[in-house]
Amino acid sequence: MSTQRAAGPVRSSFAPWLDPGAKPLVSFRNVRKAFGAVEAVAGVNLDLYPREFFALLGPSGCGKTTLMRMLAGFEEPTSGDILLDGKSVLGVPAHQRPTNLMFQSYALFPHMNVAENIAYGLKQEGLPKAEISARVEEVLNLVRLQDFGKRRPDQLSGGQRQRVALARAIAKRPRILLLDEPLGALDRKLREETQYELVALQEKLGLAFLMVTHDQDEAMTMAHRIGVMQKARLAQVGTPAEIYEAPETRAVAEFVGDITIFEAIVTKVEGEVVTLLHPTIGTIELDDEGDKPAPGTRVDVGLRPEKITLGFTPPHETVNRVEGIVWDIGYLGDMTMVQVKLADGTIVRVGITNRTRRSERPIGWDDRVWLSWDIEAPILLDGAS
Amino acid sequence: MKGFRLIHSVALIAGLLFLYVPIGILILYSFNASRLVTVWGGFSTQWYASLLSNQALKDAALLSLGVAMASATIATVLGTLAALALERARPGRAKLLFGGLIAAPMVMPEVITGLSLLLLFVALNVERGAITVTLAHATLTLCFVTMIVQARLATLDRSLEEAAQDLGASPWRVTLTITLPLALPGIIAGWLLAFTLSLDDLVIASFATGPGATTLPMRIYSAVRLGVSPEINAISTLLIAGVAALVVTASLILKREKLIA
Known part of the structure; x- marks a missing residue:
């Protein structure tokens, strides 16, 4: 490799x-x-x-x-x-x-008890009775429902029904x-x-x-x-x-997880480093291992919320940074999702891990903040065409 | 509001009286000691006792029960098969057409159904009797069975049949072990309804029957034409009791399975 x-x-x-x-x-x-x-x-x-x-x-x-x-x-x-x-x-x-399918509705047979439900598929194979009951026992143990064989599906909780459906599907191996x-x-x-x-x-x-x-x-x-x-x-x-x-x-990128997407123009490709220009952010540098776009191409660049750092003072670097105003704050407990509005109106979602219980300087609405990120953070996406 | 409630109550009572007073009078007079049907002569069960010695009425009752059972069974088997086919058919013109064809006897005037069956039996040169009445009743009641069973099948989760198939059951076995057992309440209710309909049918039986096969409603009808005897009141009371028991059973089954509200 x-x-x-x-x-x-x-x-x-x-x-x-x-x-x-x-x-x-x-x-x-x-x-x-x-x-x-x-x-x-x-x-x-x-x-x-x-x-x-x-x-x-x-x-x-x-x-x-x-x-x-x-x-x-x-x-x-x-x-x-x-x-x-x-x-x-x-x-x-x-x-x-x-193949065996576990149905979304579980599709447990309402006129059979749990053991009969599980045995149904085995009976179709014509297995001997002793083996069927041994296999039923085995899978009931596997899903931790050993005492539920005689129950009817409508006497089970949702979680138990789910496990019966699973047991019935794996019983057929x-x-x-x-x-x-x-x-x-x-x-x-x-x-x-x-x-x-x-x-x-x-x-x-x-x-x-x-x-x-x-x-x-x-x-x-x-x-x-x-x-x-x-x-x-x-x-x-x-x-x-x-x-x-x-x-x-x-x-x-948009379907899986949170992401903010910018359209930018490729200005330079040097080794693995691709340099882009965005009208509001300015220069974006990113590290990409895939096929490089030619300079002059329009591309989509994505930034995941947790890869962005939020600060109150301008970072030392002059690339991969942008200033904005706090637009909205969503406190989720383990993290805080801050939406920052850039000069061009774009909303960038930034995720902050709440590592401490108290904060030196809490974030407030309308605060002026600086966003910055690592060269590894931006994702170069196809599909700007 | 109060006035409305009064009107509701009056309407309800009037409606119930309208429906049940005649039946109540019939039942009452079946316990009449007097030979005159319209004159009350004291309480007696003598007409029930004399029923037992009336061979013609007993024969007719037995024939009717036999015909009802046989025709209900035929109608249930065929009607259930039709329901299965209609339920599985893809929506479209064919399904609509066959569904309509099955349901037609329900809205067809009985006289016409009876007459057409008579013509058919005559044309085929079939000897008319208990068998032709049974066949005629099966034709009449099949659509009711189909309707009830189909309603039941429509409520079943299709994934149950798919799950059975997925677990290795052939389509035939899926029908036997999953579909039919789950449709059973509908099938039983359908049979009971078919049985009841056959038991009290007069019109179609009159057309389809021949000499020597007189059903109970026909016997009662002909007896009434000669003059109402208290015996008729007694047998009618028994018939009402039997039919009511069956209908109540059927609706209880349907209700328990939430087929009707």
């Missing part, structure tokens, strides 16, 4: 997608799906690897659920191919595919588990707990997970890789840190 610095603070040893010899578990090959005149999925190429936790992230209606349902067998692609273990699954009906907004129906506290539980379970089982979600925190915390879907296309695929720190397009 090169001497490239990694995006973000996290180092992971699990990265089969970087290994050219690794065999993908699932391959979407130029998959397209149209419902009448509406294109739900437009030419998606994607490889998923064994033991991987992959999240499809996107706003509702972006086609992420349709993509997943095509793998489960509930929709057939209009064109393209889907391979599982190297073999096409097109034409294989849903009930014969080695699928090649890949598909999760449709698995935490969508849980309240916030429970959702956070369940995130870590799901990750722990995924690692323990060594199972590949494909999750569909519109919640970026969920995707960031849980997944090895995220595929951001926008308008029926896969806009970017990468680790959570890559998606956040090195978004490739303006749309991805």
